[in-house]
Amino acid sequence: MIAVALAQIRIHWARFLAIGLGIALAAGFVATTLIINSSLQDSLEHAVGRSFEKADLAVIPHRDVFVGGDEASPLLGPLADVDGVSTASLSARTVTTGRGASFSESSFALSPVPADERHDTFDMVSGQRPDARTDLVLDTRTAADLAIGIGDEIRFTVDAVPVGSGDDDMPVYRGPSQSSVTFSVVGIAELRQDPARPGASRALTTAAGYQEYFAQQGDVIAIQIALEDGADPETVRSQLQRAIDESELDGSLEALTVDDAVSAKTDRLSGGNVVVTGFLLVFAGISVIVAILVVSNTFSVIVAGRRREFALLRCLGATRVQMYASVVAEGLFVGVLGSIFGVLAGILVSRGLMAAAVRYWPAEFPYDTLTIPVSALISGIVVGALLTIVATIRPARSAIAVTPLEALQPFDVSISPRTRARPRHLVGFGLIGLGTLLVIVSVYAVSTSERWILGGALGGGLVVTGLVVSSAKIIPPVVAWAGEVLFSPWGVPGQLATLNTLRNPQRTAATATALIIGVTLVATILVGGMSTKATLSHGLDQRYPVDVSVPLSGLVDDDELDEVREIPGVSTAVIAHRAEAVEDFEGSRPEIFVLDPDSADTVLGDAAADIVSGRVTVPEDYSSATVRVRGLTEMSVPVHRDGLSSLAFFTTPEVGNDLGISATTTAVLVRLDEDVDVDEIARIRQSVAEALDVSSEEVGGSAVARGTYSELIDVMLAGAVALLFVSVVIALIGVSNTVSLSVIERRRENALMRALGLSIAQLRTLLALEAVLISSVAALLGLVLGGALGIVGTRLVTHGYSTDLIVDVSVVSFLGILGVAVIAGILSALAPARRASRLSPVEGLKLDF
Template sequence: MAAGSRAMTKVSLRNVGAHKLRLSLTVLAVVLGTAFIAGSMMFTNMLERTFDSALATRYENADVVVEPGDNASAVPRKDFDELAQRGGVEKVNVSGMVIVVAARTNEQAIQTRQGMSMSTLYYAPDDAIGPSPDIVEGRAPEPRPVTEGTAEVILNRNGAEFYDIKLGEELIIVDTGARQTVTVVGLYDDEVTQETSLSFRLPESDYLDFYVADETVPGMTLKASDRNGAQGLVDSMMRDYPELSVRTGEEAAKKASESVREALSFVSYFLIAFGLVGLLVGTFLIANTFSMIVAQRTKEFALLRALGASRGQITRSVSLEAFIVGLIGSALGIGAGVGMVAAIKWLLGSYGMPLPAGGLGFSTDAALAPIVVGVIVTMLSAWAPARQAGQVQPVEAMRSSESAAPQPLTQRTVIGGVLIALGVAAAVGGLLWVDGRTASRAMLVGIAAVAVIAGVFLAGPAMSLPIVPPLGRIIGAPFGTAGKLASTNTQRNPRRTSATAFALMLGIALVNIIGMFGASMKYSVDNVAENEVSAEYVLAGPVLGAFPIPNNLMERIPEVEGVGDVAAYTEAPLTVNGEYSAQVGEFGSTSVLYGDPSDLITMDMVDGTSTLEGNTVIAPREWAEARGWSVGDTVTVAAPGVSPEVVEATVEGIFENSSILTAVVVSEDVAQQISVPGTVNIIMLGVSNDGTVSSDQLRKNLEQAVKSDIVVQVQSKDDISGEVLDLIDQMLFILYALLSLAVVIAVLGIVNTLTLSVIERRQEIGMLRAVGTHRRQVRIMIILESVQMAFFGAVLGIVLGLSLGWAFLTVLADQGLDRIVIPWSLVGWMLLGSVIVGIIAALWPANRAAKTPPLDAIAD
């Protein structure tokens, strides 16, 4: 028995070596799927290593890290002074970083594109805890002798070179509260900060003067005079300062690293999801390939059975071939993953978004996981064909042909039909369950999608019979006999036709679902900007909502010529009756408005007034009804973890549901009473025209008024929607680029199927050539077969994608996507693209078929 197993192993190994062509494309499918998984893991590793390096540098040599406690935003200055003088403490450094906007002295902001500008602290080597920046040009900054003087800073050299900032140049640095003038006196090397970012380092006294409220510091690191006594120092400080967060430097670095890894896990899951989509599509290609190979080797397996090989030995021999293919493909996929990460780094760098130096993220996990997944997927894909091979009877050796015998479709068609029916029922249930939670309804539609896709895979061969042959006759009509033969050939083996088209169908369905989401989101953004923004111009920071603008604009802007009503919007960590307007994990916020919200946003008042004066709140109708609120009711506003104060406010008005204001809104008077001074900053400000000047003149007046603020941009409704639409387009581009992997694998599936079909039909093609069929006609026949399969897959994918997309968007209507838009241009491009894909995929197999020697083929 052992000798027989060894013999079968040799047969498997020789088959892999002897049939390189018919297995190479299957290997390539495994390579593409595993490359994405390997690349995603390496990319995440690279980012994690970069951040870990930065965190290790930040906490290097820090024995103790002190940060504000749970109910505070800063460390009291008296605690800082006391700890600096505490016994056992050798050094103390302030820790902190502030996002800023940098500008030239002509008040022209430096656009940092995908980077950022920040201010942090500089300590000389003798005073620094951890490494001090390596100044490569110029000198270290000196503290200002007087508080009104120009501060000295050093700047990361790569950023200075990128933005052409010279030594000795004066710049303006603007934060959310003020603007400062600084002089660049030195440049330093920084491997962590990318070249599109600017990192200003200031002496401690200047940093505290610019960015820290009086009598506080943001945080600090301490170095113990005796390293062995560091833990004792931490313990004593925790006992004496229970209101502060005190940890060892090692603990602080570990916690920060865990937070970074948790944040980056989304990137990893996102990329791995697309890798699994690629493997899913590749699974059908692999299974199809092995099925065809098994069918073509029927005589070989029958002879082996006649020579004494058991069913199990035959099945194991095919499984061994699959194992080898999976192993080789996965190993090559790891190399392709390295190349993918390198390509991403190069691409981001060429578009002005360079990643910091962090290697390519290769690790043991990033190598082992793709190999395990790739091998398992390949063996699972080959399991059914392997069992089919084991069931070959010895009598099959007497067949004159090795082509696949037709198999009944009844059983799989019935099962497929039942799955499709169950999927449709689940989708209808999710759509009709109007009182259910959105997440539950979406889950039902997701289950429906899986069931329908599985059903289409099983029922696909039967579905292709009434569609593909007539389609083939229409497409092939202009090509005469070659067209008729192509139509007949796709009809002869509906299993193969369906399996080949299915991979393309899945890729196109995903593209259409994403396309519907994108088109509906863009319509929603346009609709909100056009119908719900009442302000003629909106004043906001460089990135809408991400950088606050000066609070004194509420006093300054009404004085500008042509300005009518003014209202401003922000968010603050406030609760109303214990609830935030929006909450993510432990963090929450509530909308705060200055003035009358209707001057900024179109509001349809159901009851009361929209004017927010004194201790008042307003709420959307659904929010108020769910909580039993009416105009005149009293609610409690608090700021948990920020302030012990509690304010009672009156419900001043209730308005129809809005896409912009989706929850309760608090007046600025209430927010100022219970928030820490300086934490309620304006995010955007709306301005209307009083009619005395034209719209263009009002814009010019506003731009002139805020020029010195540097951080303020004047935007029309079209500008705002255009900015958001650009972000949606970028997101769609990334998703389409990732989904193209599935389409590429599907194209390879067509190439693979046609190549194996040509090998299987070698004798048939030889006979056609012998009776006078020209090479050109053979090429046309193979190309038409490919176009039929690709077009069939595209039609199925479009129907499935639009149906599932419509179902998902319907249950998500209450999330703001209340209008479903079908991207007809995308649908048209998909259909045209399928024809082009069919032609391209068939070129090499068609050329191979046309070169078939007639006499040799007949002799075989």
């Protein structure tokens, strides 16, 4: 029977080609994901290892322990005094903001140079190593990107000046929120990539300069230990650990060998890789599920077309087991062959992605090594093989379900009864009902517990599963209705196309289901993502009705304020004063702005409540009748409950005068134009920071937060839709398979219609309409179901951030998806239509199938 299976594949290779392509896509997706994960992991380990290449031992913080540079510096002396230690160098990092003459603002990752030049892990390109406290060495890429040369100056934001708490009878001193210091560039060096912050601008300064200006802000990466000649590493390591245990950092640091330190650091930094790999594997799993549906449906059609052949083999002595094994062997051969091609394609795709990442995003991806583990190759092949075996179980069972005598009789498989389908349909409808009920309960109960978000996700999964299980009862009626309404105007081809898709409801349902899954997920992500952005934006406007706010510690002159108002996209800007809330509200300390009502009307958003003289405007659910506020004095102020602004409270100048608000505790509040695009917010934030001479990190507000999470959601949407595209392609391959095999089954029928007067153009139109009907109905059902799930998901995720649900449905995107489905349906019918049109009526009527 193995010989029979191989002969079938050789003779009817065209029927199995599309099956192999679908398997190759799914297996290649899995292999590519594992190759990328392994390459990222190895690249990360190499990058970490290079940072320790000059050390003999390393002292690193324990997992999830933050150790500041100012805390670790006193320990350097005791560690250097340990017998056998030559030097102990602090490796630390501080992320701060810098400004220069050639650039407005940039984020820098600053580190101290090692105490001993012999332990440098960078190569000087020009200039000299830093010597003075305010000397700076820049990375070559940073210098090129920011157009900085030796002798240029950069002004950095450094440690904040503490604010004294004061006694009840003493005024509170408010120092400047930020200080700055100017550094001079004395050298350009080739720095090794920082795996923790691959995209940041890199710079080095002296250990003394780092300790004085940046240590409080930064964290310790490691203390690198160089040993004297002949020192025993294990003995020194034990003594180092003893010195640590006797210090104030006992329990915070551990002394390790370099290999152990590299492994520990790599493990801690690889969390992002694990997330990315998990994210990719989820979509790979979706593509595998879609491929199973496509392969199973295609094999079912192939097996149905060979019923007489199977019957003849049974008459010649073949057992049911042999017949079953023959079908599974065919699938396994095609699956393994397709998986091998898919894995090879996955290697090429991984290499292409690595080359693109290194070329276009060299700073963001520590992706310098392509690693192809054998486990990834084997996993891809095994997934493809198992996928095919699972998909061929049902077709193999149908091949042995009839006796030889029944199979030799004239029998139209397409209208064969499905006596065992009723329990399956009942289960499917039960899952849909249970899932719908769980979704409804989750939407109403999510306010009591965050766990109901998982309940809603489970409910949505049950609905989709129920649709898949009972698709033969749900999809054919929808196809019949769509064909009657939309395709009747096409005349005879349109009517025949509708009837042909309904001749085998199981096949049509399985073909459409594969595409429904892909489109449903795309629609869920699109609607959920866009609606989440809109709902979060609305919730932010309610909770913090200030587009842009800049807290200052000094007076603002009219020229600076006018410069802010002239920024494109800014509607207005006003000056407010700041007070301090003594107590938290809903887990955070709200800002209190002292603002006159006229200015408030111009600068606050539409969701802001009115400001009442002599009171502090608080949200409706504020429980107390007063709010404790601190200025130069502290007092309880009556509240005015209105609106939902929980992150910012507002009061009038009368209250400010009673509190004794300092004239220098100011803030600039900015309102943006209504039509400002989210992409413009980052530019406006930068311009406001420049106009007021502050760091952009100090520029906040609801619009800034909206711009940040909108960018993140957009990136996730683009990535998710791109990954789901593989599943959609596999599903469209299934549509093409269905039409192609339908042509093979109906050769005599098509020839007879040609003999009765059906033209070649009408025959091609007939087949194209069949494919379009299946793909368009699947796309419509997927869009409806996905849109509903996206809305539900938005409500579940954003229930705590906004009282209202804002549904944002992109009609253009939906029409685009539907248009792609229609075009793909037409394209999938081209090859079958060409094959059908080449067959003359006389030749077609001679065939005996």
